[in-house]
Amino acid sequence: MNKKDLQRFKKLIEDERRRVVQRIGMIEEEIQGMAASQSGNQSYSNHMADIGSDAMEQEQAFLHASQGTDYLMALEDALRRIEKGTYGICEECEEKIPVRRLEAFLAARLCIKCQSKAERLQRS
Numbered sequence: 001m002n003k004k005d006l007q008r009f010k011k012l013i014e015d016e017r018r019r020v021v022q023r024i025g026m027i028e029e030e031i032q033g034m035a036a037s038q039s040g041n042q043s044y045s046n047h048m049a050d051i052g053s054d055a056m057e058q059e060q061a062f063l064h065a066s067q068g069t070d071y072l073m074a075l076e077d078a079l080r081r082i083e084k085g086t087y088g089i090c091e092e093c094e095e096k097i098p099v100r101r102l103e104a105f106l107a108a109r110l111c112i113k114c115q116s117k118a119e120r121l122q123r124s
């Protein structure tokens, strides 16, 4: 990958990182809001169904937040690899990862071949 491409990807990743940080912030606010409304309503509310769905929503939000954090870490890792000059190189076979794949998945560390192999191993 040439310098121009690296610069382009660096910008893409930084933009994406900003979006993810915002999203995580929103989810965290949501979690806090839910927790606050739950503790505030506890003594009044006798609707068990409501409490149940709130808890489920909260769980979903937690899940999204942790997925977001994983993604954020992957993006930061990608930025580090840009600095080191190893971005776009498969960590497994050291082949170049096609630009189109990187555009679709900025944090890709493996080429398609190694990725599908890794997923097969994970599943079995």
Ligand SMILES: [Zn+2]
Residues within 6 Å of the ligand: 090, 091, 092, 093, 094, 095, 110, 111, 112, 113, 114, 115
């Ligand atoms: Zn590979």
